[in-house]
Amino acid sequence: MVRGLADIGAESVLLAGAGRAILLQIADPAVGHGVAEHSNFAERPLDRLRATMTYVYAVVYGSEEQLAAVRRAVNRAHAPVRREADAASAGYNAFDEQSQLWVVATLYDTAVTVYEKIHGTLDDDAADRIYRDYAQIGTALQLPAELWPADRAAFAQYWDARVQRLAPDAAARRVARDLLEPAGGPILWRLSMPLARFLTAGLLPEHLRAGFGLPWGHRHMRRFERTMRVLAAVYPRLPQKIRHWPKNHYLGQLVMADEIAPKATPRRGRP
Known part of the structure; x- marks a missing residue:
């Protein structure tokens, strides 16, 4: 039974939407220009995924010490990501509340989109609880709680608008190419990219798929629908140890850190 984010957040199948979430984020220039100028997908393609997932897992499942350590790491990484508006840029700031709201919104919408394609539509009570829980992903940083739309209906209005x-610009398209067509990185990562590009294209809204130059047609759609049906049939039957491996791996790395391991304590009130 799904009672909230903690019941779905560890599912590794949600990572199938990682490319979608990142491309949605960088399609907003306030996020995309910061990523373009301060991230290096070409040489370190896994860094953003690792940092994001470690943070999310720490918020949902971690101890107070783990969350504090990850929050410090995220804030250190965000500190230099700022630029005043000028002739070449509209400006950006990683601590900007609206930018943080948008990033969390993409994580929430992508997670629910992928989960429901694999497990079926969530009932209203579970969907409401998951939605409320997701606010913590932002409020654990600098997002004021009142900025998170009040309910799913309010979120849908915000999201659609x-x-x-x-409209992806040149900087966003360059980051997307570095992410989805890597020239370097681990061999398994590069071998996974054809599937990652395909899933990313299939999960994106049509105008963004076109804006990022991702090919798509009726043949792609039929193949995508078949892929989702196969995943829906196979993935839920996998052992939990496999399904939850990324969460256990990333939190395990945090536990091994000297500043955390000796005194890790459970947090109260986790979702």
Whole structure:
């Protein structure tokens, strides 16, 4: 039974939407220009995914010490990501509340989109609890709680309006190429990219798929639908140890850190 984010957040199948979430994020220039100028997907393609997932897992499942350590790491990484508006840029700031809201919104919408394709539509009570829980992903940093839309209906209005305004620019397209067509990185990562590009394209809204130059047609759609049906049939039958491996791996790395391991304590009130 799904009672909240903690019941779905560890599912590794949600990582199938990682490319979608990142491309949605960088399609907003306030996020995309910061990523373009301060991240290096070409040489370190896994860094953003690792940092994001470690943070999310720490918020949902970690101890107070783990969350504090990850929060410090995220804030250190965000500190230099700022630029005043000028002729070449509209400016950006990683601590900007609206940018943080958008990033969390992409994580929430992508997770629910992928989960429901594999496990079926969530009932209203579970969907409401998951939605409320997701606010913590932002409020654990600098997002004021009142900025998170009040309920799923309010979120849908916010989401639809934001997505319709998105138009990937040259900087966003360059980051997307570095991410989805890597020239370097671990061999297994590069071998996974054809599937990652395909899933990313299939999960994106149509105008963003076109905006990022991702090929798509009826043949792609039929193949995508078949892929989702196969995943829906196979993935839920996998052992939990396999399904939850990324969460256990990333939190395990945190536990091994000297500043955390000696005194890790459970947090109260986790979802």
